[in-house]
Amino acid sequence: MFMRTDCRCCRGTNLTEVFDLGQQPLANAFLRSEQLELKYPLTLKECNDCGMVQLGHVVDASTMFTDYSFLTGSSQYMADHFAKLMNENAKRYVPEGGLVVEIGSNDGTALSSIQTRRLGIDPAANLSDIARKRGVPTITGFFTESLANEVTKTHGQAHLIVACNVLGHIDDLDNICRGVKTLLHPNGAFVVEVPHVNWLISKTEYDTIYHEHLSYFAVRPLATLFSRHGLRITQIETQEVHGGSLRLTIQHGMGHNSQAITWIEGELKPRDWSAFRQRCESSKQRLVDWLVTKDGDVVGYGAPAKATVRLNYCGIGTNLLPSVVDSTPNKQGHFIPGTHQPIYDPKVISDTNNILILAWNHEKEIRSKLINFTGQITSVSEFG
Numbered sequence: 001m002f003m004r005t006d007c008r009c010c011r012g013t014n015l016t017e018v019f020d021l022g023q024q025p026l027a028n029a030f031l032r033s034e035q036l037e038l039k040y041p042l043t044l045k046e047c048n049d050c051g052m053v054q055l056g057h058v059v060d061a062s063t064m065f066t067d068y069s070f071l072t073g074s075s076q077y078m079a080d081h082f083a084k085l086m087n088e089n090a091k092r093y094v095p096e097g098g099l100v101v102e103i104g105s106n107d108g109t110a111l112s113s114i115q116t117r118r119l120g121i122d123p124a125a126n127l128s129d130i131a132r133k134r135g136v137p138t139i140t141g142f143f144t145e146s147l148a149n150e151v152t153k154t155h156g157q158a159h160l161i162v163a164c165n166v167l168g169h170i171d172d173l174d175n176i177c178r179g180v181k182t183l184l185h186p187n188g189a190f191v192v193e194v195p196h197v198n199w200l201i202s203k204t205e206y207d208t209i210y211h212e213h214l215s216y217f218a219v220r221p222l223a224t225l226f227s228r229h230g231l232r233i234t235q236i237e238t239q240e241v242h243g244g245s246l247r248l249t250i251q252h253g254m255g256h257n258s259q260a261i262t263w264i265e266g267e268l269k270p271r272d273w274s275a276f277r278q279r280c281e282s283s284k285q286r287l288v289d290w291l292v293t294k295d296g297d298v299v300g301y302g303a304p305a306k307a308t309v310r311l312n313y314c315g316i317g318t319n320l321l322p323s324v325v326d327s328t329p330n331k332q333g334h335f336i337p338g339t340h341q342p343i344y345d346p347k348v349i350s351d352t353n354n355i356l357i358l359a360w361n362h363e364k365e366i367r368s369k370l371i372n373f374t375g376q377i378t379s380v381s382e383f384g
């Protein structure tokens with residue numbers, strides 16, 4: 001672990017700490033037994049120059065990403081979302097025989113939806129195995145400038161490079177941009193999806209802050225980063241996924257489009273971190289008070305990383321929430337880091353009168369699976 005003292009996007013050193021979640025375990029490091037886990041500081045810093053928000057401490061990437069338990073394919077909604085993204089952009093940018101590369105290709109869900117020449121890159125060996133088994137050629141490794149050079153030599157340049165919810169996981173964004181500069185065909189497009197930090201703040205989504213998410217982006221810092229590498233934003237769309245995300249299309253050249261300029265102007269207003277901190281505290285208090293009234297008669301639904309953060313930040317142990325269910329097979333039989341709830345298959349939801357949806361971004365899909373449940377279903381998002 002090390003402390004990052006400069007801004008990942010503009011490289012300035014004018015950073016201010018704005019939020020502190022204390023010592024937290026790694027949110028996706030599900031435990032095999034109720035062992036004691038390592039905890040690391042979790043703080044947010046804001047760059048006073050370009051408006052970037054990033055973690056104060058960086059945990060070594062190989063500790064977090066080489067055996068990853070999140071499967072894109074576990075949500076049909078997300079699978080459909082990525083299939084649409086791939087198909088629309090392949091149609092627009094990829095000629096006959098052109099190459100599509102996905103950075104952070106996970107279990108190959110998105111790439112499996114297109115028929116063009118394709119290549120996944122993902123550091124998690126367990127996930128790249130799944131992707132290869134379903135016929136998606138995948139390199140197990142981190143996308144870096146040197147890997148981009150190799151891929152360019154062996155496969156040629158890509159007309160489409162996709163990176164969804166990946167940039168936030170990467171410490172050295174300059175290296176990624178140099179890699180994209182090399183690998184991207186002159187007429188190609190680099191399509192990225194990232195949640196917007198201003199929505200995290202306005203919706204009090206503090207549970208999306210964890211060690212794997214090194215950066216919390218907005219258009220202004222990304223525009224600064226891409227400009228430094230001769231890349232320009234040519235399109236911005238907003239998407240509903242992950243509580244509100246930006247989809248940016250980036251191409252070779254200088255000068256961002258007018259949409260980007262409008263976004264940048266809108267982002268110049270200072271963020272109200274003090275109000276955010278107060279909302280986090282009162283949301284925590286309301287959730288804990290509600291759980292106390294249920295006296296342990298609650299099952300948590302979904303064990304995403306954000307459940308780990310929320311349960312740890314709120315100090316919710318097995319006395320208040322005895323267990324959690326999740327459809328991901330390799331999470332079942334494990335325990336939530338820090339608070340140690342056992343994770344079971346949703347098929348075996350025990351006798352309970354209350355389900356608390358922890359994976360709030362999948363609320364609709366989860367509710368549709370619980371139509372026969374006669375008790376009360378509550379989402380953590382109802383607590384603010």
Ligand code: TMP
Pocket residue numbers: 070074075076301302303304305306325326327328331346359361362365366369
């Ligand atoms: P995410 O919030 O990072 O997308 O993770 C969602 C988690 O919720 C993941 O572990 C799978 C789990 N899940 C279920 O258990 N049942 C469901 O119906 C859905 C959509 C997700």
